[in-house]
Amino acid sequence: xxxxxxxxxxxxxxxxxxxxxxxxLTIEVPKSKNVKILKALKEAEGLQFDFLVDIVGVDNxxxxxxxxxxxxxxKGDEEAEEKEPVEEGPPPPRFEVIxxxxxxxxxxxxxxxxxxxxxxxxxDSITGLWRxxxxxxxxxxxxxxxxxxxxxxxxxxxxxxxxxxxxxxxDYPLEGQGEQRDFDDxxxx
Amino acid sequence: xxxxxxxxxxxLLTKAEQLINWGRSRSPWPLPYGTACCGIEMxxxxxxxxxxxxxxxxxxxxxxxxxxxxxxxxxxxxKMVPVLRxxxxxxxxxxxxxxxxxxxxxxxxxxTYSTHQGISDVIPVDVYIPGCPPRPEGLLYALLKLMDKxxxxxxxxxxxxxxxxx
Numbered sequence: 525x526x527x528x529x530x531x532x533x534x535x536x537x538x539x540x541x542x543x544x545x546x547x548x549l550t551i552e553v554p555k556s557k558n559v560k561i562l563k564a565l566k567e568a569e570g571l572q573f574d575f576l577v578d579i580v581g582v583d584n585x586x587x588x589x590x591x592x593x594x595x596x597x598x599k600g601d602e603e604a605e606e607k608e609p610v611e612e613g614p615p616p617p618r619f620e621v622i623x624x625x626x627x628x629x630x631x632x633x634x635x636x637x638x639x640x641x642x643x644x645x646x647x648d649s650i651t652g653l654w655r656x657x658x659x660x661x662x663x664x665x666x667x668x669x670x671x672x673x674x675x676x677x678x679x680x681x682x683x684x685x686x687x688x689x690x691x692x693x694x695d696y697p698l699e700g701q702g703e704q705r706d707f708d709d710x711x712x713x
Numbered sequence: 714x715x716x717x718x719x720x721x722x723x724x725l726l727t728k729a730e731q732l733i734n735w736g737r738s739r740s741p742w743p744l745p746y747g748t749a750c751c752g753i754e755m756x757x758x759x760x761x762x763x764x765x766x767x768x769x770x771x772x773x774x775x776x777x778x779x780x781x782x783x784x785x786x787x788x789x790x791x792k793m794v795p796v797l798r799x800x801x802x803x804x805x806x807x808x809x810x811x812x813x814x815x816x817x818x819x820x821x822x823x824x825t826y827s828t829h830q831g832i833s834d835v836i837p838v839d840v841y842i843p844g845c846p847p848r849p850e851g852l853l854y855a856l857l858k859l860m861d862k863x864x865x866x867x868x869x870x871x872x873x874x875x876x877x878x879x
Contacts, residue, residue, distance in 0.1 A: 683827070684792045691826050700826025705791045 527571075527632055534568050535561060550635040558638050559648045562623060565634065566653060573625035573634055576650075579660035581668040582620040586694040617641035619668055623650070640670055649674040667692035730869050737781070737807065738863040739769040741856065744780030746800065749787030751814035751846040758849035768856055777803040782859065783836070784852070788816035789829045801836040807868070811855050812838045815845045 525533075527549055532539060538561055541552040553561050565573045617639040625634045640647060649672035651657045661672045662681035669690035672678055680687060684705050689696055743765070747755050759765050759773055774780035777800050789797055801810070812832055815821035818841045820830035832838065839862060840855040 682792075696826070698826065699824055703791070703826065705794055 527634070530571055531565075531634065534564060534571065548633065548635065550637060552637045552639070555638040555640060555647060558621075558623075558636075559650055559653065562625075562636060562650055563653055565625060565636070571627060571632075572629055573627045573632075575626040575628050576654040576656055576660075577624040577626050577633075579650075579657060579664055580622050580624070581664040581670055581692070582622065583618060583668060583692065583694045584616070584620060585618050588615060588618075619645070619670060621647055621664060621670060645669060646671050646673050648672070651675055666690070669693070730867055733868045734864045734866055737866075737868070738860040741768075741770050741782045741809070741859060741863070742772050742774045742780050743770050743782045743784050744777055744800070744804065745773050745775070745784055745786070746797070747784075747786045748789060748793065749814075749816060749846075751786035751817070754846045754849055755784055755786040755813065755852060758852040763849040763853060765853060765856065768853065768860065770856060777801075778805055780804055781808060782856075783808065783810045784813055785810060785817045785832055785836075785838075786813040786846075786852075788821065788823055789832050789835075790827050791829050792827070794829050794835055797832065798835050807866075809839045809859055809863070810836055811840045811842065811852070811859060813842045813852060813855070814847055815843060817841075818843065821845060 528542065528544055531549065531551060532542065535551070535553070538553055538557055539551050540554065541550075543550045565571055619640040619642070621638050621640055623636040625636060626632070627634075638647065647670055649657070649661055651661065651672075652674065658676065659681055661675055662677070662679060664670050665672060665675075665678055666680040666682050667690055679685065683691065687703060689701065689703070691700070743759075745752070745755055745759070747753070757763060759770075770782070777783075781804075783801060783804060785797065801808070810832075812818050816823060816828070817832050818838075820828050822845070824830070829835070840859050842851050842855045844851055
Protein backbone atom coordinates (compact mmCIF):
# COMPACT_ATOMS: atom_id res chain seq x y z
CA UNK A 525 0.00 0.00 0.00
CA UNK A 526 1.43 3.31 -1.07
CA UNK A 527 1.70 6.42 1.02
CA UNK A 528 -1.27 8.00 -0.69
CA UNK A 529 -3.58 5.13 0.19
CA UNK A 530 -2.29 4.96 3.74
CA UNK A 531 -2.97 8.66 4.27
CA UNK A 532 -6.41 8.35 2.67
CA UNK A 533 -7.17 5.38 4.88
CA UNK A 534 -6.18 7.26 7.99
CA UNK A 535 -7.90 10.55 7.33
CA UNK A 536 -10.85 9.57 5.15
CA UNK A 537 -13.24 12.44 4.61
CA UNK A 538 -11.02 14.99 6.31
CA UNK A 539 -8.97 15.27 3.13
CA UNK A 540 -10.34 18.10 0.99
CA UNK A 541 -7.80 17.63 -1.75
CA UNK A 542 -4.94 15.27 -2.40
CA UNK A 543 -2.30 15.88 -5.06
CA UNK A 544 0.71 13.82 -5.95
CA UNK A 545 3.26 15.62 -8.06
CA UNK A 546 6.52 13.90 -9.01
CA UNK A 547 6.41 11.71 -5.96
CA UNK A 548 5.57 14.49 -3.52
CA LEU A 549 2.26 14.15 -1.76
CA THR A 550 0.24 17.19 -0.73
CA ILE A 551 -3.01 17.06 1.17
CA GLU A 552 -5.37 19.86 2.02
CA VAL A 553 -7.34 19.61 5.24
CA PRO A 554 -9.88 21.81 7.02
CA LYS A 555 -8.34 24.61 9.06
CA SER A 556 -10.30 23.76 12.18
CA LYS A 557 -8.96 20.20 12.30
CA ASN A 558 -5.26 20.89 11.79
CA VAL A 559 -4.11 19.84 15.27
CA LYS A 560 -6.17 16.66 15.26
CA ILE A 561 -4.97 15.62 11.82
CA LEU A 562 -1.32 16.39 12.44
CA LYS A 563 -1.49 14.45 15.70
CA ALA A 564 -2.98 11.49 13.83
CA LEU A 565 -0.27 11.65 11.16
CA LYS A 566 2.39 11.87 13.84
CA GLU A 567 1.17 8.91 15.83
CA ALA A 568 -0.37 6.54 13.26
CA GLU A 569 1.22 3.14 12.92
CA GLY A 570 3.00 2.78 9.60
CA LEU A 571 3.09 6.51 8.90
CA GLN A 572 4.72 8.20 11.88
CA PHE A 573 5.40 11.62 10.45
CA ASP A 574 7.33 12.47 13.58
CA PHE A 575 9.52 15.30 12.30
CA LEU A 576 8.24 18.79 11.53
CA VAL A 577 10.57 20.24 8.92
CA ASP A 578 9.04 23.69 8.62
CA ILE A 579 5.85 25.72 8.61
CA VAL A 580 5.41 28.16 5.77
CA GLY A 581 2.82 30.73 4.90
CA VAL A 582 1.64 31.62 1.42
CA ASP A 583 -0.24 34.68 0.21
CA ASN A 584 -2.12 33.70 -2.94
CA UNK A 585 -3.77 37.06 -3.65
CA UNK A 586 -1.45 37.93 -6.53
CA UNK A 587 -2.07 34.51 -8.07
CA UNK A 588 -5.85 34.97 -7.96
CA UNK A 589 -5.58 38.43 -9.46
CA UNK A 590 -3.44 37.06 -12.26
CA UNK A 591 -6.01 34.38 -13.02
CA UNK A 592 -8.79 36.95 -13.00
CA UNK A 593 -6.93 39.18 -15.43
CA UNK A 594 -6.23 36.21 -17.68
CA UNK A 595 -9.91 35.32 -17.88
CA UNK A 596 -10.91 38.80 -18.94
CA UNK A 597 -8.18 39.15 -21.54
CA UNK A 598 -9.29 37.15 -24.58
CA LYS A 599 -12.17 39.22 -26.01
CA GLY A 600 -12.42 38.07 -29.62
CA ASP A 601 -11.06 34.64 -28.84
CA GLU A 602 -14.14 32.75 -27.79
CA GLU A 603 -12.49 29.38 -27.84
CA ALA A 604 -10.16 30.35 -25.03
CA GLU A 605 -13.10 31.38 -22.92
CA GLU A 606 -14.74 28.04 -23.40
CA LYS A 607 -11.64 26.18 -22.37
CA GLU A 608 -11.51 27.87 -19.00
CA PRO A 609 -14.78 27.51 -17.17
CA VAL A 610 -15.64 30.62 -15.26
CA GLU A 611 -15.61 29.84 -11.58
CA GLU A 612 -18.51 31.27 -9.69
CA GLY A 613 -18.92 31.69 -5.98
CA PRO A 614 -16.84 33.39 -3.32
CA PRO A 615 -13.11 33.88 -3.97
CA PRO A 616 -10.84 31.25 -2.42
CA PRO A 617 -9.20 32.03 0.93
CA ARG A 618 -6.23 34.33 0.57
CA PHE A 619 -3.63 32.64 2.75
CA GLU A 620 -2.28 29.14 3.13
CA VAL A 621 -0.32 27.58 5.96
CA ILE A 622 1.69 24.56 4.92
CA UNK A 623 3.21 22.04 7.29
CA UNK A 624 6.16 20.10 5.91
CA UNK A 625 6.43 16.71 7.56
CA UNK A 626 9.05 14.00 7.44
CA UNK A 627 8.86 10.44 8.73
CA UNK A 628 12.31 9.68 10.06
CA UNK A 629 11.83 5.90 10.03
CA UNK A 630 10.68 5.62 6.39
CA UNK A 631 12.11 8.87 4.97
CA UNK A 632 8.70 9.75 3.50
CA UNK A 633 7.62 13.36 3.20
CA UNK A 634 4.19 14.93 3.29
CA UNK A 635 2.85 18.43 2.86
CA UNK A 636 -0.26 19.32 4.82
CA UNK A 637 -2.00 22.46 3.68
CA UNK A 638 -4.71 24.52 5.33
CA UNK A 639 -6.35 27.56 3.84
CA UNK A 640 -6.83 30.69 5.91
CA UNK A 641 -9.21 33.40 4.82
CA UNK A 642 -8.45 37.02 5.38
CA UNK A 643 -11.28 37.70 7.80
CA UNK A 644 -10.41 34.80 10.09
CA UNK A 645 -6.67 34.83 10.55
CA UNK A 646 -6.60 32.56 13.58
CA UNK A 647 -5.11 29.08 13.39
CA ASP A 648 -4.63 26.60 16.22
CA SER A 649 -1.01 26.35 17.26
CA ILE A 650 0.72 22.99 17.01
CA THR A 651 3.41 23.82 19.55
CA GLY A 652 1.74 21.19 21.73
CA LEU A 653 2.70 18.52 19.20
CA TRP A 654 6.13 19.75 18.20
CA ARG A 655 7.90 22.26 20.41
CA UNK A 656 9.98 23.09 17.35
CA UNK A 657 6.90 24.72 15.83
CA UNK A 658 7.49 27.71 18.09
CA UNK A 659 9.76 29.77 15.86
CA UNK A 660 8.24 28.78 12.49
CA UNK A 661 4.84 29.88 13.75
CA UNK A 662 6.32 33.14 14.97
CA UNK A 663 7.85 33.66 11.54
CA UNK A 664 4.53 33.06 9.78
CA UNK A 665 2.89 35.47 12.20
CA UNK A 666 5.60 38.06 11.54
CA UNK A 667 5.52 37.81 7.77
CA UNK A 668 1.79 37.22 7.12
CA UNK A 669 -0.05 38.26 10.25
CA UNK A 670 -1.62 34.84 10.79
CA UNK A 671 -2.16 34.39 14.51
CA UNK A 672 -1.61 31.05 16.18
CA UNK A 673 -4.02 30.32 19.00
CA UNK A 674 -2.33 28.72 21.99
CA UNK A 675 1.20 29.72 21.03
CA UNK A 676 3.27 30.35 24.18
CA UNK A 677 5.10 33.43 22.92
CA UNK A 678 3.62 34.88 19.76
CA UNK A 679 5.98 37.76 19.06
CA UNK A 680 7.65 38.85 15.85
CA UNK A 681 10.65 36.74 15.00
CA UNK A 682 12.50 38.58 12.22
CA UNK A 683 11.27 42.16 12.22
CA UNK A 684 11.63 44.30 15.29
CA UNK A 685 8.80 44.76 17.75
CA UNK A 686 6.54 47.59 16.74
CA UNK A 687 7.04 47.01 13.03
CA UNK A 688 3.71 48.10 11.56
CA UNK A 689 3.18 45.64 8.67
CA UNK A 690 3.51 42.04 7.55
CA UNK A 691 6.10 42.23 4.81
CA UNK A 692 5.58 39.02 2.86
CA UNK A 693 1.98 39.90 2.04
CA UNK A 694 1.66 40.61 -1.63
CA ASP A 695 0.22 44.07 -1.12
CA TYR A 696 3.31 45.14 0.79
CA PRO A 697 5.88 46.93 -1.41
CA LEU A 698 9.27 45.25 -1.69
CA GLU A 699 11.11 48.41 -0.73
CA GLY A 700 8.92 48.85 2.31
CA GLN A 701 6.97 51.89 3.37
CA GLY A 702 9.89 53.73 4.87
CA GLU A 703 9.76 52.00 8.24
CA GLN A 704 12.83 52.65 10.34
CA ARG A 705 13.67 51.09 13.63
CA ASP A 706 13.54 53.80 16.22
CA PHE A 707 17.12 54.75 16.92
CA ASP A 708 16.88 58.51 17.26
CA ASP A 709 19.11 58.48 20.32
CA UNK A 710 21.92 56.90 18.33
CA UNK A 711 21.62 58.69 14.99
CA UNK A 712 24.85 60.39 14.05
CA UNK A 713 23.94 62.94 11.38
CA UNK B 714 59.64 81.60 19.68
CA UNK B 715 58.45 79.23 22.30
CA UNK B 716 54.91 80.48 21.74
CA UNK B 717 55.27 80.03 18.02
CA UNK B 718 55.98 76.42 18.59
CA UNK B 719 52.46 76.03 19.99
CA UNK B 720 50.56 78.30 17.60
CA UNK B 721 52.27 77.88 14.22
CA UNK B 722 53.54 74.73 12.59
CA UNK B 723 56.62 74.67 14.81
CA UNK B 724 59.32 72.10 14.60
CA LEU B 725 58.70 70.37 17.89
CA LEU B 726 54.92 70.25 17.43
CA THR B 727 55.17 68.84 13.91
CA LYS B 728 57.54 66.16 14.97
CA ALA B 729 55.39 65.09 17.91
CA GLU B 730 52.37 64.82 15.62
CA GLN B 731 54.36 62.83 13.17
CA LEU B 732 55.44 60.51 15.92
CA ILE B 733 51.86 60.00 17.09
CA ASN B 734 50.59 59.54 13.56
CA TRP B 735 53.36 57.11 12.84
CA GLY B 736 52.38 55.06 15.86
CA ARG B 737 48.65 55.20 15.16
CA SER B 738 48.90 54.41 11.47
CA ARG B 739 51.19 51.45 12.06
CA SER B 740 48.90 49.75 14.55
CA PRO B 741 45.31 50.01 13.28
CA TRP B 742 43.83 47.17 15.26
CA PRO B 743 40.69 46.09 13.49
CA LEU B 744 37.34 45.27 15.02
CA PRO B 745 35.87 42.71 12.62
CA TYR B 746 32.15 43.26 12.14
CA GLY B 747 31.27 40.68 9.51
CA THR B 748 27.55 40.39 8.85
CA ALA B 749 27.53 38.74 5.41
CA CYS B 750 29.73 37.32 2.66
CA CYS B 751 32.17 40.26 2.94
CA GLY B 752 33.03 38.82 6.32
CA ILE B 753 34.47 35.75 4.59
CA GLU B 754 36.72 37.94 2.46
CA MET B 755 37.73 39.85 5.56
CA UNK B 756 38.67 36.60 7.32
CA UNK B 757 40.74 35.69 4.28
CA UNK B 758 42.50 39.07 4.40
CA UNK B 759 43.26 38.54 8.08
CA UNK B 760 44.50 34.99 7.62
CA UNK B 761 47.86 33.70 6.53
CA UNK B 762 47.88 34.10 2.75
CA UNK B 763 47.06 37.82 2.72
CA UNK B 764 48.17 38.49 6.27
CA UNK B 765 46.83 41.90 7.19
CA UNK B 766 49.21 41.83 10.16
CA UNK B 767 51.94 42.96 7.77
CA UNK B 768 50.42 46.44 7.95
CA UNK B 769 50.16 46.52 11.70
CA UNK B 770 46.56 45.26 11.87
CA UNK B 771 48.09 42.70 14.13
CA UNK B 772 45.34 41.72 16.43
CA UNK B 773 41.69 41.50 15.37
CA UNK B 774 40.09 42.87 18.47
CA UNK B 775 36.73 41.38 19.30
CA UNK B 776 36.30 43.90 22.05
CA UNK B 777 35.40 47.38 20.82
CA UNK B 778 37.33 48.98 23.67
CA UNK B 779 40.68 47.83 22.36
CA UNK B 780 40.02 48.44 18.65
CA UNK B 781 40.93 51.32 16.35
CA UNK B 782 39.32 50.45 13.03
CA UNK B 783 35.80 49.13 12.68
CA UNK B 784 35.67 47.00 9.53
CA UNK B 785 31.97 46.85 8.74
CA UNK B 786 31.86 43.94 6.30
CA UNK B 787 28.37 43.06 5.17
CA UNK B 788 24.70 43.93 5.05
CA UNK B 789 23.24 45.93 7.89
CA UNK B 790 19.57 45.26 8.44
CA UNK B 791 17.39 47.85 10.03
CA LYS B 792 17.15 45.60 13.06
CA MET B 793 20.94 45.63 13.35
CA VAL B 794 21.39 49.40 13.15
CA PRO B 795 21.22 50.15 16.90
CA VAL B 796 23.69 47.34 17.57
CA LEU B 797 26.18 48.76 15.09
CA ARG B 798 25.79 52.20 16.57
CA UNK B 799 26.35 50.91 20.08
CA UNK B 800 29.48 49.00 19.05
CA UNK B 801 30.82 52.15 17.43
CA UNK B 802 30.09 54.20 20.54
CA UNK B 803 31.94 51.70 22.69
CA UNK B 804 35.15 52.13 20.73
CA UNK B 805 37.71 54.45 22.30
CA UNK B 806 38.98 57.51 20.44
CA UNK B 807 40.71 57.72 18.06
CA UNK B 808 38.61 55.46 15.86
CA UNK B 809 38.05 54.92 12.17
CA UNK B 810 35.54 53.01 10.07
CA UNK B 811 35.96 51.04 6.86
CA UNK B 812 32.69 50.27 5.04
CA UNK B 813 33.44 47.10 3.13
CA UNK B 814 31.31 46.06 0.18
CA UNK B 815 28.27 47.35 -1.65
CA UNK B 816 25.84 46.54 1.17
CA UNK B 817 27.70 48.48 3.81
CA UNK B 818 28.19 51.42 1.43
CA UNK B 819 24.71 51.69 -0.12
CA UNK B 820 22.60 48.67 0.73
CA UNK B 821 23.75 46.95 -2.45
CA UNK B 822 21.27 44.71 -4.22
CA UNK B 823 19.10 44.52 -1.13
CA UNK B 824 16.81 47.44 -1.80
CA THR B 825 14.20 45.95 0.49
CA TYR B 826 12.15 46.74 3.53
CA SER B 827 14.60 45.10 5.90
CA THR B 828 17.96 46.46 4.76
CA HIS B 829 19.50 49.72 5.86
CA GLN B 830 20.64 51.58 2.74
CA GLY B 831 24.23 52.34 3.67
CA ILE B 832 25.74 52.77 7.11
CA SER B 833 27.02 56.31 6.57
CA ASP B 834 24.00 57.92 8.21
CA VAL B 835 24.49 55.85 11.35
CA ILE B 836 28.24 56.08 11.85
CA PRO B 837 30.88 58.20 10.06
CA VAL B 838 32.79 56.23 7.45
CA ASP B 839 36.42 56.92 6.52
CA VAL B 840 37.00 54.51 3.64
CA TYR B 841 34.44 52.87 1.36
CA ILE B 842 35.33 49.70 -0.51
CA PRO B 843 33.13 48.92 -3.52
CA GLY B 844 32.62 45.34 -4.65
CA CYS B 845 30.26 42.47 -4.01
CA PRO B 846 32.20 41.27 -2.18
CA PRO B 847 35.55 43.04 -2.59
CA ARG B 848 38.61 40.86 -2.85
CA PRO B 849 41.00 40.76 0.13
CA GLU B 850 43.36 43.02 -1.82
CA GLY B 851 40.57 45.59 -1.78
CA LEU B 852 40.48 45.51 1.99
CA LEU B 853 44.27 45.78 2.21
CA TYR B 854 44.15 48.76 -0.18
CA ALA B 855 41.52 50.40 2.00
CA LEU B 856 43.70 49.83 5.04
CA LEU B 857 46.63 51.51 3.28
CA LYS B 858 44.36 54.42 2.33
CA LEU B 859 43.29 54.69 5.94
CA MET B 860 46.91 54.70 7.06
CA ASP B 861 47.54 57.61 4.65
CA LYS B 862 44.60 59.41 6.17
CA UNK B 863 45.83 58.85 9.70
CA UNK B 864 49.24 60.23 8.76
CA UNK B 865 47.67 63.44 7.54
CA UNK B 866 45.85 63.89 10.84
CA UNK B 867 46.72 66.58 13.40
CA UNK B 868 46.14 64.92 16.75
CA UNK B 869 47.76 67.68 18.81
CA UNK B 870 46.60 70.77 17.00
CA UNK B 871 43.07 70.40 18.23
CA UNK B 872 44.24 70.07 21.84
CA UNK B 873 46.47 73.15 21.56
CA UNK B 874 43.66 75.20 20.07
CA UNK B 875 41.46 74.11 22.94
CA UNK B 876 44.20 74.93 25.48
CA UNK B 877 44.58 78.45 24.05
CA UNK B 878 40.87 79.03 24.39
CA UNK B 879 39.45 78.18 21.01
